[in-house]
Amino acid sequence: MSELQNFFEQFLEKTSLFQKKEALLSQYLPKEIIYREEQLKEVAQILAPSLRQEKPSNLFIYGKTGTGKTLSLRHTLRTMAEVAKKNNLPFRCIYINCKLKRVADTEYRLLAQLIKCYDEEVPATGLPTDEIYTVFYRVLDKEKHVLLLVLDEIDHLTKKIGDEILYNLTRINTELKHSQISLVGISNSLFFSEHLDPRVKSSLSEEELIFPPYNALQIQEILRRRASEAFFPQVVLPGVIEKCAAYAARDHGDVRRAIDLLRVSGELAERSNSLHLEISHLDEAERKIETDKIISGALHQPKQFQLVLYALLLFYMQKKQLFTGEIYEVYQKLCRQVKYNVLTQRRVSDILAELDMLGLIRAKIISKGRYGRTREISLSIEEPVVVKLKELLEKSLQIT
Template identity: 45%
Template sequence: MSKGVDEIFRRAKEGQPLFVERNALSPEYVPDRLPFRDEQAGAVAEVLAPVLHDSKPSNLLLYGKTGTGKTAVARYVISRLRKEAEIKQLATAYVNTRLANTEYRTLALFADALGLPQEKRIPFTGLAIGEVMDRIFEHIRLTEARVVLVLDEIDYLVKTFGDETLYKFTRSNERLSPGFVALVGISNDLKFKEGLDPRVLSSLSEEEIVFPPYTVDELREILTARAKTAFRPGVASPAAINLCAAIAGSEHGDARRAIDLLRIAGEVAEREGLREIDDTCIRRASDKMEHDRVEEALRSLPIQNKAILLAVSKFKSGTNTGELYLAYANICRRIGIEALTQRRVSGILAELDLLGLIEASVVSKGRRGRTKKIQLLIGSEALQKTLLEDAALASLE
């Protein structure tokens, strides 16, 4: 055991660090220049420019698939805007509505970004949505704040909670003058406008900018630029960068994935004590990303979902809802937790399906009824190993 540790330390000491600026490959990093996005950045800047003359800019929608640079462009332009702006009351906020997860928390994060005074702070639960809204508007009115609010993954907000909140935002500005709230919406979903109230739509999409996916060539150039700041010279060869760009490019030009891949490949190479990133590192990084994704998903599951998954893993060749429920109830008994109802278990199975951990499709077996056909999509050994790390399940050894 200790030999392995020593070995790792020895190698780490001998090998030179490959990174000089690891941050340049982190997801939050906003580079000085955004290659291939000059046009879009310029367009965003043009829309927001009126802020500099203290008037409210048009609301704006940014469209494009994941990893096409929407968020980066928005952040980039906002940071430049802050630099230029002489108005004291300028406030900018960025909220990712999917990460915020609920309407309430989206508003709470927005309020945080505005810096509401201590006694007006939004607690993480307990207030009516309307009350939160009132506090925010009240604050903006009192401080005469000029606010640019970026709502990332706005399609998620609308899809799950409706467009009520957006409607209120778009209608609030009369009351706030001379302050205002300008919205910058970011959406992955090109069709999300269809479900929107026409009044919201016309106000929200006063301006629209579309972000096309990156081509493999563009990805390559982006990676080359990032690699130059991130690594020592010679660490990331053109061939290595090509491969990263190709792997990510085959998944619809997602720059975020490409950058993650390169960073992780660099970490793999560093740990191995290599001088440069080779193909094997990249392949392993690619596997690791997939593996981490699954493991992370497993770990963060509630205990009931874990018990259900564990029950699924007992059936080598698939099972159905009724049979699974018995196995699950048995596990619950053994670890001493209350079993959920079959209705709920059925719902959780659908959630696990959505996460890509199992496949649960409805099949009809004629006289023998209708049920979900359930199949594990990941290795059952790895799954059990990860799940049994949970103290509550450990007694199943």
């Protein structure tokens, strides 16, 4: 038997710690949603008219990541769809996550995606935008109904392409003869609507709802329920749930992360042939998640981003606080050395801003008085990860 065969045979013989791993995946929709009763009720009240073919108010939902916004909304929509089906009512809702790259991150793509939900094909690129709108109107108006359009992570959308699309979408009802459309925006940022065009702001936030973070006890209970679904009984040792909740509470009550953490811990425990999920697995998972996030985040960037980041890492070995100009110089040398195009400082400045957004670096705009205004940049990566990342970037950029 080959070594690999052996491995798989052994793998099959091992007992799994998980009885239902899906319960720890982010797209899992539990039967019951706890600690959000009030919000669920409000959402239901606001959206209910759509079942009677009346247009509900546009709704805006705020709340930090992992506070149950998406879950609550998906739960509500699912229930509404069930009721609609039972009573044979025309009910449409489209859920779009604006953060998904190459799906809904431009005006064109978003509309194309919407049209696709109505089973019509539209080229991925090539048509003028106003034509896309015309197609969208036509498709919407084909049969009388109310569309609930949920735009999750809407702040990403407007950050990237501005609020014109939202303006158009809120005004769309005057263009339609039969159908109507209601928007539900979900944002992680509480200050999102402040940057919006006032007209958009007022029509989008006809109703507003805030999802507060869960507290540590609530997180514990949520985790306990998920864990009892996901793992076999007695697998999770006492103290693990509590510590996991504590990690999450420290990160502003983000339950999604806590659930991820639990899943990764379980995987690590299983891999190390342990019969239980111990606190040590949790700590290991915490480190692993952080490292993986940073490294895959960096390696999925275009080469030029990697070059800038690598230049930063090089410099960082000697100095902890860097300025744009300094990094640009190192970057130029690096480009010439490995024979890449040298981008302008203007572009590199944008790249640095984007790396900041990705959380790989921290950039603060400061003034050095006589010596100008610049970004003060530091890495937000831990030392051991820096070394690993540097190696991987060298491989990716073929730096010797």
